[in-house]
Amino acid sequence: MRAAVLGGAGYIGGELVRLLVGHPHVQLATVTSTRLGGRRVDSVHPNLRGATDLTFTAPADLGRHDVVLVATPHLRDAAEMAGVLERAAVVIDLTADHRLTDPAAYVRHYGTEHPAPDLLGTFCRGLPESHREQLRTADRVSVPGCMATAAILALGPLVADGLVDGTLSVDARTGSSGSGATSGDAGRHAERAGTMRVFAPAGHRHAAEIEQALGHQVAMSATGVEAVRGVQVLCRAATRAPVTERDLRASYRRxxxxxxxxxxxxxSRGLYRQPEPKILSGSNFCDVGFAALPELDIVVAIAALDNLMKGGAGNAVQCMNIRFGWPETSGLEFLGLHPV
Amino acid sequence: MRAAVLGGAGYIGGELVRLLVGHPHVQLATVTSTRLGGRRVDSVHPNLRGATDLTFTAPADLGRHDVVLVATPHLRDAAEMAGVLERAAVVIDLTADHRLTDPAAYVRHYGTEHPAPDLLGTFCRGLPESHREQLRTADRVSVPGCMATAAILALGPLVADGLVDGTLSVDARTGSSGSGATSGDAGRHAERAGTMRVFAPAGHRHAAEIEQALGHQVAMSATGVEAVRGVQVLCRAATRAPVTERDLRASYRRxxxxxxxxxxxxxSRGLYRQPEPKILSGSNFCDVGFAALPELDIVVAIAALDNLMKGGAGNAVQCMNIRFGWPETSGLEFLGLHPV
Amino acid sequence: MRAAVLGGAGYIGGELVRLLVGHPHVQLATVTSTRLGGRRVDSVHPNLRGATDLTFTAPADLGRHDVVLVATPHLRDAAEMAGVLERAAVVIDLTADHRLTDPAAYVRHYGTEHPAPDLLGTFCRGLPESHREQLRTADRVSVPGCMATAAILALGPLVADGLVDGTLSVDARTGSSGSGATSGDAGRHAERAGTMRVFAPAGHRHAAEIEQALGHQVAMSATGVEAVRGVQVLCRAATRAPVTERDLRASYRRxxxxxxxxxxxxxSRGLYRQPEPKILSGSNFCDVGFAALPELDIVVAIAALDNLMKGGAGNAVQCMNIRFGWPETSGLEFLGLHPV
Amino acid sequence: MRAAVLGGAGYIGGELVRLLVGHPHVQLATVTSTRLGGRRVDSVHPNLRGATDLTFTAPADLGRHDVVLVATPHLRDAAEMAGVLERAAVVIDLTADHRLTDPAAYVRHYGTEHPAPDLLGTFCRGLPESHREQLRTADRVSVPGCMATAAILALGPLVADGLVDGTLSVDARTGSSGSGATSGDAGRHAERAGTMRVFAPAGHRHAAEIEQALGHQVAMSATGVEAVRGVQVLCRAATRAPVTERDLRASYRRxxxxxxxxxxxxxSRGLYRQPEPKILSGSNFCDVGFAALPELDIVVAIAALDNLMKGGAGNAVQCMNIRFGWPETSGLEFLGLHPV
Structure with a gap:
């Protein structure tokens, strides 16, 4: 099974390379980069030294592969996506380009027309927990945003079980790798270190994905905190009827x-009582937790994940495993570290 | 003007010593410590090397002072507080002991009877922004909790101006110094570093202070993030009528x-668009910001401060300055650093 | 192959559990803890949630195993070690107890008589790079200290090839996990975060191991810096004759x-030009680098590793793999992350 | 006394602005920036909000001032420096342009001819501890590099007292602010956070300044560690005769x-036994420590400072205070924070 990573110089792309180099059922044949054609992949991803001798290929030289994983940063034009679709039996798209299915919602949230709106409806949501059956046969998969994945997994059971109502509140906290390998002044260490930066006080594009998935309005904020990897969401919702923590636990467990x-x-005991991304770096887990404020008819849902793994590359590999009928955990067995 | 710091080995206590050593109108005469009597103050607060030769006094040896600032960690019994009140013309209390005025609320939030409930009503709230006039003559001052101060300053104008209604949501993030100089396993660096730890998913004692100050119910959570100093609150409230960001700015400015x-x-521009505690370390500022989600009839209020300064020792000194008629900024002129 | 971890509640112990739970040739049967008998192992190592249902066994209940890995923190008495040796065909000791082979050196560096000096000579050095052949048949293995491993791997080729002479200088920098899961006040996050703490300005016990391994005097210092995992050593040595970087590269490569x-x-290019522990967390690599100051007749040797992996648990598993004839990388395939 | 800061958008420049805004004897009249002319100074230095309404002036519009502090990043041509010298009675230069007095040494260490070699000998070394008398009348001052200042203060007494001999070893560790406000990919938070990056394994330009000041050859390395502010040097030197720690203490104290x-x-006790930059952020202290390895005839000297303060802006202000006859600590009273 020959795979290609399109856009392998970025952080999501590098994580895909790491996972595919160690994947038992995949041969990683091609990794592209617009800027770094000809240079060794391990020259930008030093953790791969000794693990691969691959060099970056120019995107124009991408040939035919069984699966192409798209990790380029920006919205590409229709021709570029058509080119990718021609060259791969299965496309797993990690960009934001095909996350929304409704062209009007795309315009509303991205502020521009989608270059190929007909494509939007043709991608399957890349979230195994909600779309596993469809993924088994999907040739086009769109992996959700990292904060959206966390929020959907945190709130999904409560919505599905009819426990909550009204606008959902999502406060996301994120590490710096979410800004990618080309972040500007705001990403300089001296400015970013140790901060709590509310870069999105009133709304974030990932809210559109959460609304699409859960069918509720979302009031979202996002704050950058000191971490390289890691996303945590703390969500609140009003309950439709009194809900206890026992009810919540039952819903999540089911x-x-x-x-x-x-x-x-x-x-209720121990140091790690609720989900923390700290211990998830490199793992594909999304930990989900909860609490109730019964006197206020409010419930709290919390989720944590590694934004480059379950929030990106790991989730994509999980989708790929499902699509090709491999064990779902293939290449994703790393447990995470403690302490770290 | 002779001052004493009761409980000077802790983090709030050390910050009080730093501020009073440099205060133009105060002679810091006594610093007590239960454990460290006889040792030099700079042996636990190394930033004070060269600035003071004071040694710790046993609390029992506390003599008469013009002002005593109480920074011991735990609830003390009635006799101990009576002893302090006897020895000082003015007492500024930084513990949680006298923050709530209603004995019943104290029981509800602290889970035990107050040892001297009659005292509760005798302390003035130590928040200049809301109690400046009373502070000019108050002989007993109770300084609010760090997260409460941030939330009250963030939400106060909106409540006062009748812009918001219903339950207030407060999501607090805090550095590790808030856990004090005797934190246990959870405060060990290897466990605490780089974390996002929701240690209070559904309620926190500071919520009681916010409710007391603002007269609204509060749904509060608190998360420890990577920082030593710093508290940030991100608050949400439902609006009573449509509110624009212009309205919000006008309210705060006024x-x-x-x-x-x-x-x-x-x-809307620059790297530091909303309040961040990072640049406030050592300063007494509380920065306050806001945003509107008009389509959801929700407003967001944000505040940041240094929990040991405006969230504790700095605020106490500001109250002291008001009480004694000195310039309100005396000893509090440090602007904070950038970058840091 | 049944294995036991003695002292599984600490950081090295937890890492051993993580590695053995995922090891293809080992069944982890027992994990002991003095304090936590009966509690789940994942209650202190939250990364293991879902990966093991093991509970801690009291040390006294340790039964017979094919291999016992000893990760208790402190020097135990002769009787305790004898008990362990009786219960295991192979003992891999990660404590400092048997790292020095000479009882007199033990007294000199640890300040006390060894409780069972006859045992000292019976343990093989647990460093595959220098003792692989002996390890194939060794029933008792003593894993070196984390900084010693880094320094020996950094300087070993230069000593072996006769390139350097005289006293070796070793400046070690270390993360906080090296202080273990029971560090005191100095390990509190507020004190430890962001520091550069020269806790050993003039000598460290690991220097004794380096001297024993390399046969040169060592001037060592150790500094705690901001990291949880990771050790880096920057070493200097005088050259016996002019040495170029080409000579150094040839020596290391050979x-x-x-x-x-x-x-x-x-x-000479890229962001990661010399060894950095940052990208090694969770991996078993020791990266080794070098530079020459020819005008001063000095060479610099640098090494980095994860102190809990190649500096402890990972190295122990590598030794175990060699001893039992398994592929040397079994259970140690994780490549490390970038960025992280 | 009217002052100007040339190059006020950088980190050293911003620190100068902060210090001069609060200086009792200076009126900060002008702050220049090549890129940001017309924008508010607090738009890039958010700690100054509320403290100054200054806007950046284009460098070409610099008028006549009593003192000009030069904090531009790069070597400027001879004409530019001549222009500055014309416009100021006193010039305090914080760039690297005039730190070396010997044009040949400049070529050797900077790889290019100095554009105005005649100027090199006209600047006084800006280090009060060694040049206080000259500084009282110096109209041109060149402030040393941050690592050079630390190393000179650490080793200077030992050299002056004839205690050490031969090549001096200097191992410097530095925070990210030393790379300035325009650092590239290597300064991106995700790459820089938590690292130990030996960016100068065998030599650094600051070594030339140390050699010039102390008259010994220097073997220097520099490592970036996790911190924003802060430089620490750990130095070693061979002793000419047996030296005890008592001898060292006496030398430093004198x-x-x-x-x-x-x-x-x-x-020998406490958490902060040797100099640590952590507690020096914002202060102008350089803490100096030492240790002896008598059995190896080696001594260790350690120093820590805030690279933007005693390693730059603070030191410049101290020089200015001396030059104008003000109290040497004017504007530099901040003690630093604990914890932080």
Whole structure:
């Protein structure tokens, strides 16, 4: 099974390369980069030294592959996407280009017409926890945004079970790798270190994906905190009727009992009582937790993940595993570290 | 003017010593410590090397002072507080002991009877922005909790101007110094570093202070993030009528125009658009920002401060300055650093 | 193959559990803890949630195993070690107890008599790069200290090839996990975060191991810097004759060409030109680099590793793999992350 | 006294602005920036909000001032420096342009001819601890590099007292602000965070300044570690005769007894036993410590400072205070924070 990573010099792209180099069923044949054609992949991803001798290919030289994973940063034009679709039996898209299915919503949230609106409806949502069956046969997959994945996994069971109502509140906190390998002044260490930066106080594009997935309005904020990897969402919702923590635990357990990469974490003892991205770096887990404020008829849902893994590359590989009928955890067995 | 710091080995206590050593109108005469009697103060606060030769006094040896600032960590019994009140013309209390005025609320939030409930009503709220006039003559001052101060300053103008309604949502993020100089396993660097730890997913004692100050119910959470100093609150509230960002700016400006330590920060350009505690370390500022989600009838209020300064020792000194008629900024002129 | 981890609640112990749970040839049967008998292992190592249902066993209940890995923190008495040796065919000791072979050196560096000096000579050095052949048949293995491993791998080729002479200088920098899961006040996050703490300005116990391995005097210092995992050593040595960087590269390449876990990293371009522990967290690599100051007749040797992996648990598993004839990289395939 | 800061958008420049805004004897009249002419100074230095309404002036519009502090990043041509010299009675230069007095040394270390070699000899070394008398009348001052200042203050007494001999070893560790406000890919948070990056394994330009000041050859390395502010040097030197720690303490105390900004820190108890930059952020102290390895005839000297303060802007202000006859600590009273 020959795979290509399109846009392998970025952080999501590098993570894809790491996962595919170690994947038992995939031969990583091609990694492209617009800027770095001809240079060794390990020259920008030093963790891969000794693990691969691949060099970057220019995107124009991309040949035919069984699966192409798209990790380029920006919206590409229709011709470029058509070119990719021609060259691959299966396309797994990690950009934001095909996350929204409704062209009007795309315009509203991205401020521009989609260059190929007909494509929008042809991609399957790349979230195994909600679209596993469709993914088994999907030739086009769009992986959700990292914060959207966390929020959908945190709130999804409560919505599905009819426990909550009204506008959902999502406060996301994120590490710096989410800004990518070309962040500007705001990403300079001296400015970014140790900060709590509310870069999105009133709305974020990922809110559109959450609304699309859950069917509720979302009031979202996003704050950059000190971490390289990691996303955490703390969500609040009003309950339709009194809800106890026992009810919440039952809902989450029922929805996630068989999920290989979702763990329900809500404990009353120990140091790690609720989900924390710290211990998830490099793993594909999304930990989900909860709490109730019964006197206020409010519930709190929390989720944490590694934005480059379950929030990106790891989730894409999970989708690929499902699509090709491999064990769902292939190449994704790393447990995460403690302490770290 | 002779001052004493009761409980000077802790982080708030050390900050009080730093401020009073450099204060133009105060002679810091005594610093107590239960554990460290006889040792030099700079042996635990190394930033004070060369600035003071004071040694710790046993609390039992506390003599008469013009002002005593209480920074011991735990609830003390009635006799101990009576002893302090006898020895000082003015007491500024930085513990949580006298923050709530209602004994019943104290029981509800602290889970135990107050040892001297009659005292509760005798302390003035130590928040100049709301109690400046009372502070001019108050002999007993209770300084609010760090997160409460941030939330009250963030939401106060909106409540006062009748812009918001219903339950207030407060999502607090805090550095590790808030856990004090005797934190346990959870404060060990290897466990605490780089984390996003929701240690209070559904409620926090500071919520009681916010409710007392603002007269609204509060849904509060608190998360430890990577920082030593710093508290940030991101608050949400439902609007009673449509509110624009222009309305919000006007409200904040009007309330805080004359405040020496509150800055309104809500910009559309630059790296530091909303309040960030990072640049406030060591300063007494509380920066306040805001945003509107008009389509959801929700407003966002944000505040940041240094929990040991405006969230504790700095605020106490500001109250002391007011009480004794000194310039309100005496000893509090440090602007904070950039970058840091 | 049944294995036990003695002292599994600490950081090295937890890392051993993580590696053995995922090891293809080992069944982890027992994990002991003095304090936590009966509690789940994942209650202190949250990364293991979902990966193991093991609970801690009291040390006294340790039964017979094919291999016991000892990760308790402190020097135990002779009887305790005898008990362990009785219960295991193979003992891999990660404590400092058997790292020095000479009882007199032990007294000199640890300040006390060894409780069972006859044992000292019976342990093989647990460093595959220098003792691989002996390890194939060793029933008792003593894993070196993390900084010693880094320094020996950095300087070993230069000593072996006769390129350097005289006292070796070793400046070690280390993350906080090296202080273990029971560090005191100095390990509190507010004190430890962002520091550069020269806790050993003039000598460190690991210097004794380096001297024993390399046969040169060592002037060592150790500094705690901001990191949880990671050790880096920057070493200097005087050259016996003029040495170029080409000579150095040739020496390192010849010594480490066949080593699965040592990479020679000394580049003139890119962001990661010399070894950095940052990208090694969770991996078993020791990266080794170098530079020459020919006008001063000095060479610089640099090494980086994850102190809990190649500096401890990973190295122990590598030794175990060699001893039992398994592929040397079994269970140690994780490449490390970028960025992280 | 009217002052100008040339190059006020950078980190050193911003720190100069902060210090001069609060200086009792200076009126900060002009702050220049090539890129940001017309924009508010607090738009890039958010800590100055509320403290100054200054806007950036284009460098060409610099008028006549009593003192000009030059904090531009790069070597400027001879005409530009001549222009500055014309416009100011006193010039304090914080660039690297005039740190070396010997044009040949300049070529050797900077790889190019100095554009105005005649100027090199006309600047006084801006280090009060060694050049205080000359500074009282110097109209041209060149402030040393941050690592050079630390190393000179650490090693100077030992050299002056004839205690050490031969090549001096200097191992510098530095925070990210030393790379300035325009650092490239290597300064991106995701790459820089938590690292130990030996960016100068075998030599650094600051070594030339140390050699010039101390008259010994210097083997220097420099490592970036996780911090924004802060430089620490760990130096080693061979002793000419047996030296005890008591001898070292006596030497340092004698040299630095009257220095307002050098503290001798070398303790056997407590958490902060040797100099650490962590507690010096924003202060003008250089803490100096030491240790002896008598069995190896080696001594260790350690120094820590805030690279933007005693390593740059603070030191410049100290020089200015001396030059104009003001109290040497004017505007430099901040003690630093603990914890932070």
């Amino acid at each position: 929805h996630y009992a068989a999920e290989p990469f979702v763990r329900v974490v809500a404990r | 309330h805080y125009a004359a405040e020496p330590f509150v800055r309104v920060v809500a910009r | 010594h480490y060409a066949a080593e699965p876990f040592v990479r020679v990293v000394a580049r | 040299h630095y007894a009257a220095e307002p900004f050098v503290r001798v820190v070398a303790r």
